[in-house]
Amino acid sequence: MRVLLLTGKGGVGKTSMALATALAAAEHGHRCAVISTDPAHSLGDALGRPVGPRPVEVAPRVCAQEVAALAELERSWTEIREWLQALLFEADTLVAEELLVFPGLEELMALRAVCEVERAGEHDLCVVDCAPTGSALRMLRMPDLMHHVMERLWGWKRRTARALRPVAERLGAGRLVAPESVFDAFEHLYEEVESVRQILLDETRTSARLVVNPARVVVDETRRSFAYLCLYGIATDAVLVNRLLPAAAAGGYFARWAERERAELADIEKSFPVPQLHAPLHPSEVRGAEALAALGREVYGERDPAALFVRRRPLRIARSDGTTTLEIDLPSVEAREVDAWLRGADLTVAVRDFERRIALPDSLAGLAIASTGWRDGTLLVHFAAGDADPS
16 A cells, blocks of 8 residues: 655645645545544545544545544553553643653554554555644654664563562562563554554655745755655655745735745755645635645646655665665755764764664674765765774
């Protein structure tokens, strides 16, 4: 099943674009599911009809669903939360429920709906109306964190808990050691997160599409988001430029707005090395399935919206002349904004104030960084064979 993740700064029109994409794809013969993982759901608002946590048909070959993220989280998090609540908060249930949800976990659990859509086998395209970019990026951090815990600490923690539990119970401090059911629940949660992660990182089936308006503050944030998605291995295959002023706005009151828009469009063209599809500003609100389908036709034209517009893995390994190079696409940023260093067996890459700790494959783990380089928006981290990392 093809998966499209639509995200962007709040207010740019990503919900309308998600629905327009699915409705246009349906006209190309695809069976489409549109799911919203944004806590502030607006699929129903854009369609002008109720959409809830259960899939509902909104057009021929198109179903829509607003995922109940809290309910999804409750299924996997209850056992863990109840133990943490008893350990840390005792009586204050409200505070516990507010604080004992890690940033990004709620959105990630909502994405589990993508797995359920695929298991149902009724759709060949799933379009995800994601949360705004800030929440989406927090979501991307969570699989890395859980992977690190499971790979490096989990076995040791569980064995230690088994050894300490009888002693703690005899001392009347049994609540300080997590019971086996909590460890089982966390492992189950990790398996579900990992299944979502595998879909997100499969560049042959999953693409992000960034929705942007031709306004400076929006373009700047979208450029950063593009780089951060690449850093986390999410391939972006298109940028959807929404709400372009009509030609009639080139004169009169909006002339200066039109001039600024042309400058922003030129910057967008230079900043994003992927296809850019345009949608005009309409004289009235685009609402309802028919109007959104027309918007989809305007955006994609003869293109199949489900097609993979760009096929490229953002993180790659290349080998040449005894040197192994990890290549990381970081378009729309400059070399001076990027740094990379080893932290134990992991590679840490920083882009501005954003960091990702990348677990290196066995072929690179333990090797020192021979050098780093920069080529056309790509970070090159060279590892020389046989150079052991002294740390």
